Amino acid sequence: GDSVTQMEGPVTLSEEAFLTINCTYTATGYPSLFWYVQYPGEGLQLLLKATKADDKGSNKGFEATYRKETTSFHLEKGSVQVSDSAVYFCALRAEGGSTLGRLYFGRGTQLTVWP
């Protein structure tokens, strides 16, 4: 069935370091892919998304490219800030059918950025 595998955390970086959080998926057809972020005490917020192969989602300096050949959607940011400290979730939404709304999530990766 559909699933998402996400890099285990926690990840600890210094401010201005480069961030990569790996995410791979298993799905039939052409799912949509998402990164959600959860700041302390808040709900999951959509960070970026991509709906078809080779699409690049971007927001707030974060980027992820939908790679069908490697079934991946890795999250990157060139220079992290302390305010990026949060839990990041990779998710997929299946294409069509009765599961159109359901999201499949990875386990989440805790990112801590030190000044």
Place this chain on the structure above:
Amino acid sequence: EPEVTQTPSHQVTQMGQEVILRCVPISNHLYFYWYRQILGQKVEFLVSFYNNEISEKSEIFDDQFSVERPDGSNFTLKIRSTKLEDSAMYFCASEKRTGVYEQYFGPGTRLTVT
């Protein structure tokens, strides 16, 4: 900016008791969801709800669970007889689904069953 709210933020209950988790979705949204995350595990889909009925449910969503939209604004998840393994963070989400497919999540309710 409109947001999804959930109450309570933390609920402690004894095994076998009934609990009701409450959510207020964004007002013009039509699709509603419950997810849960057991500590250290993935966020898992429980159920989706549209037009006053369940549109999809997972294998987790057994007869102990029910959902309701009692008054046009609240969306509730009831667990009839809680088990220790129901301890988790429960997230509500809502979606407009007109053109943009994006689920907006609440902050979650942490349920602890003792």
